[in-house]
Amino acid sequence: AAGLTLGKLRVGKISLGITFVFFVGILAAHFGVTVDPKMNSFAQTIGLALFVYALGVEVGPSFFPSLKSQGIFYNSLGLLVIILGLALVLAMHFLLGISMPNLLGIMSGAVTNTPMLAAVQSTLQDALGAEGSRQVADLALGCALTYPLGVVGMILAIICLNFIDPHKNKEEGSTQAQRTTYITELELTNTKLFGKTILEVVHLEPKHFIISRIWRGEKLIVPTSETVLYEGDHLLVLIHPEDLEEFITFFGQRAESRDWNRPDIDWDAIDSQLISKRIIITNSRVNGAKLGALRLRNQYGINITRIDRAGIEILATPDLRLQLGDRLSVVGESQEVIKAAKFLGDSINMLDKPKLFSFFFGLAMGCILGSIPLAIPGLSMPIKLGLAGGPIIMGILMGAFGPSLRIATYMSNSATQLIKQLGIILYLAGLGLASGAHFFDMIIHGSGLLWILLGFLITFLPTMLVGILSLFGYRKTHAETVGMLCGVMANSMALDYAMSINDSRSSSVAYAIVYPVGMFVRIISAQILLSFFL
Incomplete structure (x- = not known):
């Protein structure tokens, strides 16, 4: 004492x-x-x-x-x-x-x-x-x-x-050096990608990336694997920091309207009809499951942009196995995000029970x-x-x-x-x-x-x-x-x-x-x- x-x-x-x-x-x-x-x-x-x-x-x-x-x-x-x-x-x-x-x-x-x-x-x-x-x-x-x-x-x-x-x-320091994931806004000008679905585009690039939002004119889209890309689309892409130049070349050109990596960004205000929410994995049935196997994007139309695990920010890849306590940054329509949160648990009280x-x-x-x-x-x-x-x-x-x-x-x-x-x-x-x-x-x-x-x-x-x-x-x-x-x-x-x-x-x-x-x-x-x- x-x-x-x-x-x-x-x-x-x-x-x-x-x-x-x-x-x-x-x-x-x-x-x-x-x-x-x-x-x-x-x-x-x-x-x-x-x-x-x-x-x-x-x-x-x-x-x-x-x-x-x-x-x-x-x-x-x-x-x-x-x-x-x-x-x-x-x-x-x-x-x-x-x-x-x-x-x-x-x-x-x-x-x-x-x-x-x-x-x-x-x-x-x-x-x-x-x-x-x-x-x-x-x-x-x-x-x-x-x-x-x-x-x-x-x-x-x-x-x-x-x-x-x-x-x-x-x-x-640069923001890139401080993060394990990096968010950038890119304009699609690569003619080889026009008219292709995101799934087709993913197969053309060996390095992993996530397209979390698409601006097509004034319209905001939460993409799925079947979303078709068109010339002039503005894509919000999550990548590893060291891959930035490669993805600028791959999609076309950089079109930063703001610093998307700032911690004080109000995503709800930006998305208007969409919401951004942090969901905690508390459903034991999800523990150990691969992110891709849950098919969250297809079922709920949501995007998982980042995962925080024990203070380390991890890029959300399909092969990543989820663990109890993981904190998922999710973007989607309000009702669909609520449904996804219910499926994943999102009940902090469940984590208080000792194992x-x-x-x-x-x-x-x-x-x-x-x-x-x-x-x-x-x-x-x-x-x-x-x-x-x-x-x-x-x-x-x-x-x-x-x-x-x-x-x-x-x-x-x-x-x-x-x-x-x-x-x-x-x-x-x-x-x-x-x-x-x-x-x-x-x-x-x-x-x-x-x-x-x-x-x-x-x-x-x-x-x-x-x-x-x-x-x-x-x-x-x-x-x-x-x-x-x-x-x-x-x-x-x-x-x-x-x-x-x-x-x-x-x-x-x-x-x-x-x-x-x-x-x-x-x-x-x-x-x-x-x-x-x-």
Whole structure:
């Protein structure tokens, strides 16, 4: 309770949040508070498993979509940050002689990634058993020492990158760069397409697109696959941003009457006789069904222009499998949209019912997966994914593919946050109590100050190098760059600061794209690296 209360404190725009639970546990242990070791171990185990599995289920729906389009670029830069960090750890090990377990503990705090710490602890315990209890405690000390500067160092990197940003005095990025789908208005002047139906036109172009509206003179049309195109039609087309020039050539010419990608467009006023509505998938019979198989356009005469899944905007393709909780942007006549909403569910109350069986089934499967030894060539002993790696992988798989198997994995945001918060509180409190007795001794008489410095270098150097590459080499905006960096560092506190100085949602988009992949790679790579030194 004391840790949660302190977590609400802010210094400027900076707060350590729930991590204060960890530090209160350390302080309590320093003053002699003890807990039965078996009970403490059980609390940490349960807390960790709940946290990482709920995290996996949460990011699962957006995990694989994030690997497409702009996601490939963002995640490539994120992986470069991770590789540079691991290279620094290896250099410190060979130059300074610090043990690899201690360095990985330092790194866990420096990159503000407690699931990574738990994965390394699990691997160390499996390898050394009871004899490694002190090393496991030192791991937690390393994390505790470097975590505060992990937050501050990331914010300092954001400030430095903003200072040297070559685009600082220019307009904040192009709209294309901030979106995974792009809306453009095109005039049909390509004579080869005159008189053809939309279905015929779709077969002529291998890349996917959606025609959501057609203006023919003063008349507005919601097209179907059988709608015939004529010379001079103005088409509102949804595409991937990088395909814009190709589609301008394909249809004829660009005819932008306004910026159709602005978030404040009043679609209802534009459409007049049409309405635009967001429909939430809550009908369990639709869960896992392919969008094309539902034939919504033919049955209701509506167009689905965009789909929002866990914060990631997805282009509505026929092969896309819908999931509970998906938010569909729909355009059509009022009565038909109402009928479609009734078919798809659109009842937020249905999502409030917990899916307990699928949650605990997936959690159990994740624990089993984490206990399976995996033989890797070059390692003297097999590794286990443990209670950090196994549940997060199973959570991602359940979140991504559960709907395809007709398994309802959706949890409301409040339920997900409750489970994650409960899990991480149990884990951090137990971890602090188990390792806090030697914390201040490490700072005063040990290598604590050196560890803090090394942690700062692990935080600051990779983020600055990759940030400079993104700004100057790839000409990305400051908002996109720091969002990506915060995502790979799993640093939501720094993201809050970044969004306060950038009036753009591209920071949160880049964060959401990189976060799941970065979390997964951090956990697995740390375990593999440690295994080479045991």
